[in-house]
Amino acid sequence: MAAARRGGSLWITVVAILATLLAVNTAATFLLGGMRFDLTSEGLYSLSPAVEQIVGGLDEPVRLDFYWTAGAGDGAPQLRGHAQRVREFLEELSELSAGKVQLTVIDPEPFSEAEDAARAAGVAQLSVDGVGRTLTLGLVVRGATDSREVLPYLAPEQESFLEYEIARAILAVGRSGKQKVGLLSTLPTEEQFDPRQPDRPSAPPVVFEQMRSLYEVSAVDPAAEALPDGIECLVVVHPRGFGEKMLDALRQWVAAGKPLLLFFDPWCETDPAAAAGSFGGERSATSSDLGPLPMEWGFTIPTDMAVGDLKYATRVRAQGPGGTQRVIDYVVWLGLSREAFVSGDPITGPLSQVNMMSVGQIKSVELAGDKVSPLIESSTDSQLIQTLKLGYFGQPDQLARDFKADGVRKTLAARVGTNMVLIADADLLSNQTWIVQESVGGISLGARVAADNGALVLNALESLVGGRQLSSLRGRGQYRRPFDRIEALRKEADARYLRRSKELEDQIKRSEQKIAQLQRSDVAQGGLILSPEQEQELVRLNLEMGEARKELRQVQHQLREEIEATGRRLMLLNVVAWPLVVAALALGWTSWRWRRRSTA
Numbered sequence: 001m002a003a004a005r006r007g008g009s010l011w012i013t014v015v016a017i018l019a020t021l022l023a024v025n026t027a028a029t030f031l032l033g034g035m036r037f038d039l040t041s042e043g044l045y046s047l048s049p050a051v052e053q054i055v056g057g058l059d060e061p062v063r064l065d066f067y068w069t070a071g072a073g074d075g076a077p078q079l080r081g082h083a084q085r086v087r088e089f090l091e092e093l094s095e096l097s098a099g100k101v102q103l104t105v106i107d108p109e110p111f112s113e114a115e116d117a118a119r120a121a122g123v124a125q126l127s128v129d130g131v132g133r134t135l136t137l138g139l140v141v142r143g144a145t146d147s148r149e150v151l152p153y154l155a156p157e158q159e160s161f162l163e164y165e166i167a168r169a170i171l172a173v174g175r176s177g178k179q180k181v182g183l184l185s186t187l188p189t190e191e192q193f194d195p196r197q198p199d200r201p202s203a204p205p206v207v208f209e210q211m212r213s214l215y216e217v218s219a220v221d222p223a224a225e226a227l228p229d230g231i232e233c234l235v236v237v238h239p240r241g242f243g244e245k246m247l248d249a250l251r252q253w254v255a256a257g258k259p260l261l262l263f264f265d266p267w268c269e270t271d272p273a274a275a276a277g278s279f280g281g282e283r284s285a286t287s288s289d290l291g292p293l294p295m296e297w298g299f300t301i302p303t304d305m306a307v308g309d310l311k312y313a314t315r316v317r318a319q320g321p322g323g324t325q326r327v328i329d330y331v332v333w334l335g336l337s338r339e340a341f342v343s344g345d346p347i348t349g350p351l352s353q354v355n356m357m358s359v360g361q362i363k364s365v366e367l368a369g370d371k372v373s374p375l376i377e378s379s380t381d382s383q384l385i386q387t388l389k390l391g392y393f394g395q396p397d398q399l400a401r402d403f404k405a406d407g408v409r410k411t412l413a414a415r416v417g418t419n420m421v422l423i424a425d426a427d428l429l430s431n432q433t434w435i436v437q438e439s440v441g442g443i444s445l446g447a448r449v450a451a452d453n454g455a456l457v458l459n460a461l462e463s464l465v466g467g468r469q470l471s472s473l474r475g476r477g478q479y480r481r482p483f484d485r486i487e488a489l490r491k492e493a494d495a496r497y498l499r500r501s502k503e504l505e506d507q508i509k510r511s512e513q514k515i516a517q518l519q520r521s522d523v524a525q526g527g528l529i530l531s532p533e534q535e536q537e538l539v540r541l542n543l544e545m546g547e548a549r550k551e552l553r554q555v556q557h558q559l560r561e562e563i564e565a566t567g568r569r570l571m572l573l574n575v576v577a578w579p580l581v582v583a584a585l586a587l588g589w590t591s592w593r594w595r596r597r598s599t600a
Helices: 002-031 049-056 077-095 113-121 156-173 206-214 244-255 293-297 396-402 453-465 467-471 484-524 532-599
Strands: 062-068 101-106 137-142 148-151 180-185 216-220 233-237 260-263 305-309 313-319 325-336 354-357 372-377 382-386 411-416 420-423 435-440 443-449
Touching: 049 156, 062 077, 062 113, 062 156, 077 101, 077 137, 077 156, 101 113, 137 156, 148 156, 180 206, 206 216, 206 453, 233 244, 233 453, 244 260, 244 293, 260 453, 325 396, 354 453, 372 420, 420 453
Parallel strands: 062 101, 180 216, 180 233, 233 260, 260 420
Antiparallel strands: 062 137, 137 148, 305 325, 305 382, 313 325, 325 354, 372 411, 411 420, 435 443
């Protein structure tokens, strides 16, 4: 009887706990509906202070038209989850703007007016299948003066830069006109007359054309003694030969905290002035020079050294011994991929490839006030090469033979303080490094972009022109959390597999070589039949090669089994073990409370 009463009391306690939780959740829904708590480690669902300042400083309201084809996301749960997070972020932005940011969520269903509006605004439509179904996930930001910024497709892989892109668009539509940028360059920025082809001037650098389409660009004469009034950002390209007054003007510009985008090149191969010093067809170059300013600003770039990198080396045709032509790695022409870019910065995070030529190394000056934060780095398979070897006295094949990596990553582009972006190469601005002119049978098909050099320049410029609020923004954390333990195990197993597979492959090759040698030896002796000893050796080698191949398959199978087993253990731990532990603790606490009450 007593046991029955105890059992009934236990169930009553459990029901009471559940009822209390339900009541608390219901009350929280009504009383705390407007309150939000972001408990993620990187504040994924919280607005950055810079974004709050940008929104709070708006003079006129901004409208956000968020286009999302909800029905098309039914078969793509990851994309649907991404779209939901984008919508939640926009709702948070609108709610905290006190009416300055007005959000409209639009579902552009097929053949609807909303779909026509999305197309007219420039929002991308992606094909979902081969029968005409499309998906839209984009944003249109509209200002009070009919200005408009369009984010055609909010790609999931660029989710960490969502906050930056939206803040940039809001700032852009709030501008009354194009912002003024000063361009101080010793390299050509417009089309040039080519005496070899007087009827066909050289094409202007595309990157400067892109810059002029977005900003009001004012050219600054390198021989001038002062900077023009009214410019909001300064771009300096390959500085050299500046007078003392211009150097002092630059010193004052940076000291005032004004934004500067600087291209400082220790070996600028695309400078037309270098052609005058070339001899015998060999390449020559010029070096940037800013006197004492780099040291004052907290960095140095040695002008007698360029960075060579075997991992990112570009394949070029070069003349080998005897005048033969062959393709080799030119270690100072770099095709830098994602691994070289700092992923958490909006300047470099969205990039895929940047091509550089004889780039310098940026070194931070100790005890300097401004901090040098890398944006682009070489691999560890790199070294510094004397620029003397890149001119008259060096050849690509010789550089490859003499190459010895020092195991140190080198900074090729960086932020300096809060108002400067520094890139240790000016050649990347030249069309020849990232624009490919295509033609068929002498008919020009136009230009094709082969790298993200232009995007790098425009991203850096926008980050600076947007002011310190925008430049202080970085990429957000990742919403998708990988299994770090599984990833570490995979890398460890991969390394072990690669080591063992290399040993086995070498063993197989040695066996094949011995078999081939036995067969050649027999043919050379005029025999068609192997001796008994040769036959036994051939059988042994074939067995050895077969065993090696079998072990290689076992290594692959073991690698897959280890990863799957770890995944199963983690799944059981997260899905079964921890819930059982929590349930056991809850029952233990309930039982303890019941016993305490019954003995009272």
